Amino acid sequence: MGKSITVAYALWAAGGPFGLHHLYLGRDSHALLWMLTLGGFGLGWVREVIRIPAYVSEANQDADKERKRPHVTVPPPVGPVRFAGQVCVGIYFGTVALIGLNSLSFFYLIVLPLCVGAGVHLVSSVGQQTSDLQKTLTACLITSPIFYGSTLSPLPISLAASVTAAQHRRFKPSRTPESTQQLGGYYEEAWRKMLEILLKEYTVREKEALQILSLKEEATLEEITRSYRELVKTWHPDHNPSKDAEAMFVKIHEAYEVLFQRHRPLRYK
Structure with a gap:
């Protein structure tokens, strides 16, 4: 069943800043954006009064025509x-x-x-x-x-x-029956990539922290704490006149924080 311009406008007027009309039209990303920014800080919601017919037209595109449409390799214009x-x-x-x-x-x-x-x-x-x-x-x-x-x-x-x-x-990708089956996994894939980047960055920092504290990867919390305390005594700016003491002291503290996050009890997480 096709989407109605009347219904879209009614939802735009009743709950447009919360993206109700975009949910109705299947524009999930747009709806989420509007929920988080209250309609693009209000300006986007007002602008849509002239954009809704185009949104409805996009939502009502025939699946067969979409299936026959050739694959587009040219990027869209910069808006x-x-x-x-x-x-x-x-x-x-x-x-x-x-x-x-x-x-x-x-x-x-x-x-x-x-x-x-x-x-x-x-x-x-x-x-x-x-x-x-x-x-x-x-x-x-x-x-x-x-x-x-x-x-x-x-x-x-x-x-x-x-x-x-x-x-x-x-x-x-065109919203054909085949591609529609993949849409459910789109956001899951996006979050997976984000978590992969986060995990990779954290792993690199863990390795750097182990090197700073002169520890092996399997070091226990007790060993981490002991090494941290010994190095702090050595590099504390109040006791070490070296010009690099303060920078090294900060690195030691940050390294300890990285490794402590891995070992701290669950009740503190």
């Missing part, structure tokens, strides 16, 4: 509105993370860039387009250390991610 939306939502997600999650370990190295990247990718996946999630997140992870500790870091991270997403933009 300034989409690009601006990617930057703004990336900054928004990053700012929310700065407010609520900045106490987490490796916030500026992992948590913040992943939050910004998720916002950028969500906008890049609206409608018939999408982008390469892994490359977008990688751009965020590479850019974040450059602006480590800065409250303005969501801006450059979001810009880098938006440029990367624009460079790797592509059309989504």
Whole structure:
């Protein structure tokens, strides 16, 4: 059964900022974006008053025509509105993370860039387009250390991610019966890639931490703590006049935090 323009407009008016009309039209990414930003900060919701007929037309495309449509290899054109939306939502997600999650370990190295990247990718996946999630997140992870500790870091991270997403933009697969069966696993695959990147980054930091504390991979919590205390006594700036003492002291503390996260009791996690 085809989608109705009247129903779409009614849902847009009744709950548009929460994406009800997008849920009705099967635009899941757009609906999620609207739920998280209250209709694109209100501006996107107002703009859609002239876009709904096109959305309904897309939702009502005949499956047979979609099946016969040749595979499109040319990337979609770069849209300034989409690009601006990617930057703004990336900054928004990053700012929310700065407010609520900045106490987490490796916030500026992992948590913040992943939050910004998720916002950028969500906008890049609206409608018939999408982008390469892994490359977008990688751009965020590479850019974040450059602006480590800065409250303005969501801006450059979001810009880098938006440029990367624009460079790797592509059309989504046609919604044929065959491709529709794969849509359920799309978000699962996206989250899997995000978790893989997170796990890889954490594993690298664990290896670096073991080297700093001069420990083997199978070191116990007691051995980690003993090595940490001995090195702290050696490199504490109050007792070590070396100019490198303070930097080494910070590295030792960060290494201990990395390894402690792996061994701490479950009730503290």
